[in-house]
Amino acid sequence: MKDELSVKVRGVERSFGSLDVLCGVDLDVHVGELVALYGPSGSGKTTLINLIGALDHPNAGSIEVMGQDITRLSDGRRAKLRRKSIGFIFQSSTLLPTYSAVENIDLALRLPRLGYFERRRRARAALAAVGLSPWADHMPEELSGGQRQRITIARALALQSKVILADEPTSGIDMVATRRILALFRGIAAAENTTFVIVTHDPLIVGFVDTVYDLLDGKVIRRMAERENEACLELLGN
Numbered sequence: 001m002k003d004e005l006s007v008k009v010r011g012v013e014r015s016f017g018s019l020d021v022l023c024g025v026d027l028d029v030h031v032g033e034l035v036a037l038y039g040p041s042g043s044g045k046t047t048l049i050n051l052i053g054a055l056d057h058p059n060a061g062s063i064e065v066m067g068q069d070i071t072r073l074s075d076g077r078r079a080k081l082r083r084k085s086i087g088f089i090f091q092s093s094t095l096l097p098t099y100s101a102v103e104n105i106d107l108a109l110r111l112p113r114l115g116y117f118e119r120r121r122r123a124r125a126a127l128a129a130v131g132l133s134p135w136a137d138h139m140p141e142e143l144s145g146g147q148r149q150r151i152t153i154a155r156a157l158a159l160q161s162k163v164i165l166a167d168e169p170t171s172g173i174d175m176v177a178t179r180r181i182l183a184l185f186r187g188i189a190a191a192e193n194t195t196f197v198i199v200t201h202d203p204l205i206v207g208f209v210d211t212v213y214d215l216l217d218g219k220v221i222r223r224m225a226e227r228e229n230e231a232c233l234e235l236l237g238n
Helices: 046-050 075-085 101-109 115-130 145-158 175-192 201-207 225-237
Strands: 005-016 018-028 036-040 060-065 086-090 162-166 195-199 211-216 221-224
Touching: 005 046, 005 195, 018 046, 018 195, 018 221, 036 046, 036 175, 036 201, 046 060, 046 162, 046 195, 075 086, 086 145, 101 115, 101 145, 115 145, 145 162, 145 175, 175 201, 201 225
Parallel strands: 036 195, 036 211, 086 162, 162 195
Antiparallel strands: 005 018, 005 060, 211 221
16 A cells, blocks of 8 residues: 555646746655645645645646546536545635634534534544644633644544645644654554655654655755655754
């Protein structure tokens, strides 16, 4: 299973007007792999995961997700793929203010048409996994920014998608909670063959993922393992 590709990107280009953001990106992500994507602000990291998540179209190139070339799918089939196979963790919490924590997760679980009891079971389990069971019935305004972000993570995990795209998932979360979330990602990847592509600036993530890439000058470059180990050791030493 680990030899199978979950995401395959070939020659992808994306520009906005005269601004070239991605310039022939190639990327392979295997089933059950955790990948971190680093790069300066404006380098195209979010653009790339939006393309992989079928939220945007490239100007050129191909993108396969779970064996389907999403650049050739109709809008309806792209939407169906997102509902069934792709989970999103956005940098902003995107929670509905009039719904409680558990209700925000339950709402997302209605898209794949799950039954009431299965939705509630998954929602409660996901909240427990991110350490927020006592806040299940709290409204977003009653929660801290870090807690709201953890609910967003729980919502994505509850969908049990085969590919999860996370844009700065640990932003605003303290180090203890960050370690818990990353260990949770690691465990889900191993147990469920879930693939994670994580856009981040957080150096802690290096020690939890399988592969690290840097996005520079519109290209994706794999970071050498030695550099990954040095960064992790330096962080742990501090």
